[in-house]
Amino acid sequence: MKLKLLLTSIGTLLLAGAANAQEAAATPVADQIADVKFIIDNLWILISAALVFIMHLGFSALESGLCQKKNVVNVLFKNVFIISMGLVTYYLVGFNSHYPSDWIIDGWLEIGGPAGYDSAAAAANETREYADYTYWADFIFQGMFAATAATIVSGAVAERVKLGSFMIYSTILVAFAYPIAGSWHWGTGYLNRMEIPFYDFAGSTVVHMFGGFAALAAIILLGARKGKYTAAGLKPILPHSLPLAAIGAFLLFFGWFGFNGGSVLSADAASVSLVFTTTALAAVGGGLGSILISWAVLKKPDLSMALNGLLAGLVSITAGPDVITVPMSIVVGFIGGIIVVFSVLFFDKLKLDDPVGAVSVHGIVGIWGTLALALPFFNGDNDSVSFGSQLTGVALVGAFAFAFSFVLMLILKVTIGIRVSEEEEDEGLDVAEHGVAAYNE
Amino acid sequence: MKLKLLLTSIGTLLLAGAANAQEAAATPVADQIADVKFIIDNLWILISAALVFIMHLGFSALESGLCQKKNVVNVLFKNVFIISMGLVTYYLVGFNSHYPSDWIIDGWLEIGGPAGYDSAAAAANETREYADYTYWADFIFQGMFAATAATIVSGAVAERVKLGSFMIYSTILVAFAYPIAGSWHWGTGYLNRMEIPFYDFAGSTVVHMFGGFAALAAIILLGARKGKYTAAGLKPILPHSLPLAAIGAFLLFFGWFGFNGGSVLSADAASVSLVFTTTALAAVGGGLGSILISWAVLKKPDLSMALNGLLAGLVSITAGPDVITVPMSIVVGFIGGIIVVFSVLFFDKLKLDDPVGAVSVHGIVGIWGTLALALPFFNGDNDSVSFGSQLTGVALVGAFAFAFSFVLMLILKVTIGIRVSEEEEDEGLDVAEHGVAAYNE
């Protein structure tokens, strides 16, 4: 009895000892480790947000470099406005539209309120209970994406759009249209509810193609720049500064490491490494594709096309940098680089004037990338993606972006007007609208 | 007895077992986890140092973009010199002046020796014993801040300051004046000893306002550029390249994620995420504030003002990105963006010529940001900050920066002179002082 008691006592002690050791070490240790991992994951999201931010400088430099000297201030002003307005409206309505709470039309339409949370939820939102990152990291990373759609349109409508109208247009596009399309995919909307959900890793469709098709509607209503499509044929309007455009394209490439890499939504070693690799290889594949094809077709090594080729490669891979295999990422980018050349020539045939090629780079190549990831040859027979779902997503987002943009631009056109006067266009928007030239002595 | 002995033995074994388990797991595990966390925290400080470094390119581009074509080489040369001299003097005397050991006047004055440590201390300085980061991470992060004060002055005195005099001035300012003011706050000096210590998270006052008020003294002694303030009124001197200025402003915004984010001094998920968010929202709030007010007042959408608005928003939040609430960060930035417009107009009324608006952006808006964080409406009734302490800090640092700069510039003025000749100013400093133009065929 005594011995049994003893044994029991010892057993108890033993268990208690082990339990203590586990309590002091095992259980909280797992939490401690998870907390450290959380810090890394969160830090990567934040660094990615900074990288995506610099894409706004990339877009500014690319667009202003490709337009005429007399319209540079206008392009830069629009870009400062877009990032400013875009982040504020994303704070006010956009962010919560991506996090479904109250659907107005289930799966299709919701409008969120301002970001932020009551103090009761605050603590949890800054811990692993929320996600692999904090609430505000989530906000600032996604907020940097939000204005991109308007930036894409900005390039396409450059050199003739009326500033005030564009400011209204871009505000409504970013505050309402972009979050709605985003909620179909990133919220729990329709595209996410299909049997095999629509796949768009970092936003080839819901960011880039969205912007490209909104731009297409805008340039149809706006008309071409004066003097480009003449009776004697196309008269090219030359970029005012190719070094500025090159700075822009390289900075976009740089920022894309955050755009795609941050979309892993953690610092997971295997995933982020793969995404960096496929992203960079697709970009340079696109550069090579554009260089070769434009040389063959245009009979000269074309720098603008080479730069657009890099961007086309990047847009091509953005839908599936984790799905498309490494060797195929070069091929997918290469084809994207070829597509962009023919697309630019095609829209010029249609006399749809797009000074920076935004519809081609983001819209047409966005379609390519989104569909390509569903092709077995490119994704290594990955059956978690479906060509049908991809086509559905492309069609819905493209149609919505085009329609929303068309209606909004049309309303502005018949009310306050969307195009500057001929005199202003001749003089240039810088002096006409801003009272200052971009370059002075 | 035997049983008791047995029990004791078992108890001993048991404790030893648990202790072993803890030694093998719990204790060293805690250390191992802390070591990993240390690596992340340290890495973030280093990445932040790189981001703050790129602000020197931001300043270079902004300043050279806003000045005339004939003075661009001079501005760039000064900036290469400032970062070079600034980091070396910070190594030689600045860093240790921020780490009090031997006060010359307790709480007010000390001059440190070179950074570095004997081999005995070395090991500890590279571990958690030192801080959440290593000694050299501490050095390089803070070193990148050091030259900023001189860079701010550089912009204000551009286009007429004598190069040699400015090089002497900036060296003394960065080597002695900046660390002294810094030690009041970041060392254990007076501002840190008040009942409620002066609060300045990343240096709205001790970096930006310091630079702004040093600049104010300098431009008072230096006089305006020839031909700006004429009998017929103000004749604006136009920026030679607004794209260059825009590149500068965007890069400063980008680098500010490290300036403020790194000032958390760890990668703490909640803190860094919050700081990123308030920093970016204040910046874009500032952009919107400047755009709206300058449009209303100047009757045109002014790009220079929009860019300065972004920077004003950033300076506004820098004192308290962790104290000012998220929604209020937009408002604080917005007001900063309004202040900068009126401040620029005000200094022009006083005929104090500041080619880049440095006194306004960094000095006046620096005051605003430092005081704003103490207002309950903005800080969510945070009683760990005091309006009185903020006012004291602003007054002391502003007065010191102004007085030091004034005396130093005055000595240089009456000895070797601080202003180029009229002929050199007309010809431009590039050819006159450097023998080369910024732009050639």
Next chain:
Amino acid sequence: MKLKLLLTSIGTLLLAGAANAQEAAATPVADQIADVKFIIDNLWILISAALVFIMHLGFSALESGLCQKKNVVNVLFKNVFIISMGLVTYYLVGFNSHYPSDWIIDGWLEIGGPAGYDSAAAAANETREYADYTYWADFIFQGMFAATAATIVSGAVAERVKLGSFMIYSTILVAFAYPIAGSWHWGTGYLNRMEIPFYDFAGSTVVHMFGGFAALAAIILLGARKGKYTAAGLKPILPHSLPLAAIGAFLLFFGWFGFNGGSVLSADAASVSLVFTTTALAAVGGGLGSILISWAVLKKPDLSMALNGLLAGLVSITAGPDVITVPMSIVVGFIGGIIVVFSVLFFDKLKLDDPVGAVSVHGIVGIWGTLALALPFFNGDNDSVSFGSQLTGVALVGAFAFAFSFVLMLILKVTIGIRVSEEEEDEGLDVAEHGVAAYNE
């Protein structure tokens, strides 16, 4: 007996308890901690890859800024091509040439196949079994270095090289010559097999000096630009945009934090912090060295020299940022900054025309940095490096780069030609080869 049995039982239980606690906590915990550390190390390699990527923009801006207005498009086009081709060829043959499997000539020559691995190896390659980072992080980080050698040559041959010939030349150089030299050091080739192995931390010799000596051979065969060395003496050809060159130099400095910092190959706090510090101090030391010496020798404060001084400081430290002591890093950079000035003047004496000073900055200063780290005065009496081994490495890599480049260029010269016609040189390569000017209205 019973008691002994009891004790044994207790002992067994005790051990089992401890073992369980250890199994639940100690063993897997160690792995979990190692996994988290692995994520950080890997993330830093990836961020470094992005930073090294931006150096390609730095090179593009520096080179195009320093050349004439009429050859800017050509420089930029070459740079887009180099990064595109460089990354693809590194994928196809370069990467595996750095990882010896099948030497063709043991220790001296091997040609790798495409990067990638079978699915059996894939899992391991993405875990700690492979390294402190994943297979693809390894690839993308090193891939960003690969094209650098060709970029260095690009600057030296600018303004007169035939585009097609340069594209063939650079492709062969990057695909074959660079990996061969790299394998001697980074693979397990000859330089790594010496008693005290050749030390070159991040590639002062195998990247920079390699590029510089390849460039030297190229400009010997190519000849000087028309009109530079006249009967009346040297007629300087002025840089078309010093702001662009300054943007380039600062971005190179920025990217160098990844070039050197990432070469630690982990996020180790002590190592990366030290490397950041010595890298930055050497850079600014180089800036000061060039500023002072060029001022003394050329009698004017020369911006181009100051920018090249920053780069010379960076190249100087790249061989041993972890070996050269902190105070000596300033001195080593300072001397590098002095060397570059005299080297540029020296090559002009030899009438070897190098528009951007690439041979001096990367080649001559690369030698200096590689040897300096072996001097006891600079490395703090570190006997793990040998002056003899350093000299061997420098001699072998320099001779190989020069010879390979010379033979390749010679073959191109006697076949398709390497130089544009005099008319094309006069007109400028932009219009002659690309059909467009860099700057337009």
